[in-house]
Amino acid sequence: MAEVRIVRWGVDDLALLRALNVPEVRAHTGGPETDEQVRARHERYLRGPGPRSGNMFTVVTPDGTTVGSVGFWPREWHGEPVYEMGWAVLPAHQGRGLATAAVRAVVAAARAAGDRRFAHAYPSVDNPPSNAVCRKAGFTLLGETEFEYPPGRLMRSNDWRIDLTAG
Template identity: 45%
Template sequence: MTSVRLRRWSEPDAPLLAGANTADMTAHIAGPETDEQVARRHRNYLRFWEEDTAHMFAVLDGDEPVGGIGWWHIDRDGVAAAETGWFVLPHAQGRGVARAAVLLTIEDAAASLAAGTDLYAFPSVTNRPSNALCAGTGFELRGEEDFPFRGEVLHVNVWATTLGER
């Protein structure tokens, strides 16, 4: 059995974003990005740590990088909160990697943010695996809404967990 761990996003992790930029992997989030958009996303992930606006991680299964996850600051109806999002490459799916990574990310957010801060996830209502992952990692379903993302409007479930109350 391998162990899942998170590593701070770094320069060598760019191929993970490219690997996740397929029609299948982006079907629930407005489709693939251009190569320049992927490169910009990678640069942003590196920069976020320096600006302390987000914690972005590579997900490792043993020593193999198999995905990405993170949390970032958001404003939710005038209240400071955080949002999380993730991906696991297809060859590593179905092994509990995403579940372990989400739990580790919740721990990191709880250690970094004030107790009582809500951590949100916004998977598309049609993304059954991500919705099941939210339900299985302690998030509470708080409703549905339309969510602007990459120039489109996605219909998402609103999942949240309150940090420090787990």
């Protein structure tokens, strides 16, 4: 099993966010953002944790290589307060179980927060790797849903849920 640690998002992580802003990583989330959007996202991440900034982390391998990002943030889903989770791994490091290990770590962080029963992830139905991460990390598939991301754009997603009070 892959090993990673998650580290709170920091000032020096703008370069990582720019490196993740490529078609191979952003294909299922509306495509690459402008540099202005990336800088604004970085500033939100730095302000976290919070309602608009979430709890964002870098994903670091045991040898100290930063390979991606992972996080959770509060939202309301079907009238219930939940966490939404998201992640991204640099193309050179995909396919090795690092995203699954990172999602397991961020589930533990959300569980420790203790203020929501469920966390959800909404990968595109056309994104087999992210759907596999959800399955391997212990989420339950609730079915397909229309999900707005990026803002103003509806996408067909799977609704995956994990119970943060279990385990």
